[in-house]
Amino acid sequence: MLQQAQDYLKKYFGYTSFRKGQDQIIANIIAGKDTLGIMPTGGGKSICYQIPALIFPGITIVISPLISLMKDQTDTLTALGIPATFINSTLSQGEVNQRLGQADDGRYKLLYIAPERFESELFFSWIRSLPISMFAIDEAHCISQWGHDFRPSYQTIASVIEALPNRPIISAFTATATPEVIRDIETILDLKGNTFITGFQRENLVYSVVRGENKRDVVLQVLEDNPDQSGIIYASTRKEVQLLYDFLLLKGYRAGMYHGGMNEQERERNQDQFIYDEIQVMVATNAFGMGIDKSNVRFVIHYNLPKNMEAYVQEAGRAGRDGEPSQCILLFHPQDIQIQKFLIEQSVSHEERKKQEYEKLQIMVDYCHTQQCLSNYILQYFGETGHEECGTCSNCSEESELVDRTIEAQKVFSCIVRMQERYGVTMIAKVLKGSLDKKLLQFRLHHLSTYGLLKQHTEKEISDFIHWLVAEDYLMLAGGKFPIVKLRPPAKAVLLRQESVYRKVRKRKQVFAQDEVLFQHLRELRKQLAEEAQVPPYVIFADSTLREMCESLPGNRMDMLNVKGVGEVKYEKYGAQFLAVIQSYLQEHP
The missing domain is CATH 1.10.150.80 (HRDC domain)
Incomplete structure (x- = not known):
């Protein structure tokens, strides 16, 4: 049957060979085994269940979290000559009944539905009579309470499938699962170890972190470097989206915007304009993009710090889904940390969950300050090791020289010791700067021997240096909303003059795009x-x-x-x- 899968790949999708891991996953599914596929965004997850759906008799039900994803996928399949449809809240009851009847008559090979349908007794009674060969669960990380997009309705899926008279095959897919989330998915869906991890690396994506520059100037430079190319700019708040959208319109760019405060018709119209290439750039909150299969997005800019690595990889991964070189640029400012902390406080009530969200946010802050290969940093977060440096990210590709920062690091570490490891980054920076801050004076910290040791630097420069020392594992941040700075063993070795500290100083270079x-x-x-x-x-x-x-x-x-x-x-x-x-x-x- 793998030869048949190969034939369908060429006939319907126009490819002569499968991407990395696709053939193994498809072979496992058509052998009748439940399967979990962990594949990078743009790695071709959909083909892994669409081709088996063509091979199997009967129908495949695809559980998909967003309306936009369903429409996008069914439009694409229909254009390929594959009969597919969806059922969701945008349809009238008459349209739903008509499509259910057509599914009963064997008119479709794939039917896309939302997970919330599984909570309906009426829906369950209907699917009992369908010849279902497979359930394909997209964005499977939503099933785990530790996943970054947990959806309680996903947890009803397994029990509904088990209650069917003839249990179909289960295939589940996600791009953003940590080892902890993978174990959760395997347990809830009872997947018995048939898990395939094809890796999280996207070699066509060029990751960059930009610190200390005017964000609007950087955005304009990227747009200038990518004339007539599609891009997405993510911002943390609706207000930021509106301001940046207005700014780009004023500069003459074909821009659209998308956030939760707009009505459904406005959002849908702007989204359609973007996927039909009528506008060049979409300015949006993270409400935009999940399941938008627009393959020619050439750049994704994060105007503000994302809340965690899973969200960043998923959003940045919307660039370059066609395999062409594309840019993922994160613009960092320390104020972004406070915005995300505010959002965590507003949206998370469970204390254990809140603690986890703060830890994940700190990993994103470390990402913005590390001088390691950015691709490797992401891979290590998701449990992958042993890759060579990518050679293309901003840390690998830009000209730099190693500068000895041992003396400055020793001053920072000494200050933390004299402050008894009881304060956060901001207060440590103030002491080293020699600030006359009221709270500092009140705590009599100006009497410390380290007071003013780095007075030639700004507080921001000192704070950035401390965050870099955190990212490079010399220091750690402990606690939730107001973390305190503590020494790690490498810092103690530096204080004892057993180790030196070197930091890269680099010049930024620009990437220019060309069109034939x-x-x-x-x-x-x-x-x-x-x-x-x-x-x-x-x-x-x-x-x-x-x-x-x-x-x-x-x-x-x-x-x-x-x-x-x-x-x-x-x-x-x-x-x-x-x-x-x-x-x-x-x-x-x-």
Whole structure:
């Protein structure tokens, strides 16, 4: 049956080989085994259940957390010639009944539904009569209370499936699961160890952290470097989204915005404009993007610090889903930490959960200050080790030199010791600066021998240095909302002059994007065809497919079918028109 899977991959999706791990996962599923797939965002999770759904008799039910994801997936499948539909709250009861009837008649191979449907007795009684071969659970981390998007309705899924007269196969997928969350998913779904982790590395993504620069200037530079390319800018609050959106419009950019304070019609209209390439950049809170399968997002900017690494990887991972080089840029300012702490206090009441959220936030702060390879930092968080430096992130690629910071580090460590490891970063920085802060004077900290030892630096520079020492494991932050700074063993070795401290000093370089003339012609044709078919442009062909056309310059049907992403169905619909544009271009540019 794996040969049949290979045939379907070429016929429907236009690829001759599976991506890393896809073949193993698909082989396990079509062998009738329950399966958990941990794959990076953009790693091709959907194909892992869509191809088995085509092979199996009957229907596959896909449990999907967001309405936008369902519509996006079914639009894409329909364009490929695969019968699929969805049932959610946007449909009238008449439309729901009609689609249920069509599913009963065997009209669909895949049916997308929301997890909340599993709480309905009526829905359960209906699916009992369906010939269900498989349940595919997307965004499976939602099932774990330790997952970053916990949804209680997900926890009813397992019991409903077990109560069916004939238990179908279960396949579950996620991109953002720590080892703890993976164990939780395996236990709740009883997956018996059939877990495949293909890795979290996305080699086409270039990670950057920008500190100490004007954020709006950086945004404008990225937009200038990526003319006519799609991008997402995430901000923490609705107010920040509105201000940045207004600013970009004033600068003449085709921008949209998306946040929870807008009505559903506004959000849907702006989202459609973005996926149809009618606007270039979407400014949004984290309410935007989950399940948006727009493949040609060339950059994702985080205007503020995300709340945790899982959220960051999921949001940044919306860049470059077509495999083309794309940028993930995080703009950091210390004030962002306070915004996230406020949001934690407002949204989390359970004390143990709150403690965990603060710990996860600190890991993000460390990410912004580390000088290790950023890709490796992310991989290590998710339990992967042993990778070489990526060579492309801002820490690996930018010119730098090692500067001895041992003396400054010793002054910081001595100050922490004299303050009896009872204060936070801000107060330590004030003491080292020699501040006349009222609270500092009240606690008589100005009498310490370390008072004013780093007075030539600003408090911000000292705070940044302390955070860097935390990120490099010389120091640790203990506690929740107001953490105190403590020494780790490496700091004690530095105080005893057994070890030295070196810090990279680097110059920033810019990344410039280029577009070929032919690529633009192909994009224009794609946009025209997309408007006629009323689907997003990437449903016609991904950017990576258009770029391969530019490189291979296909001249006939066979050449075109050898381009990745061009299957038989797509060729019959669009192949001749794209061939005509390529031939016309070659005549003009022999």
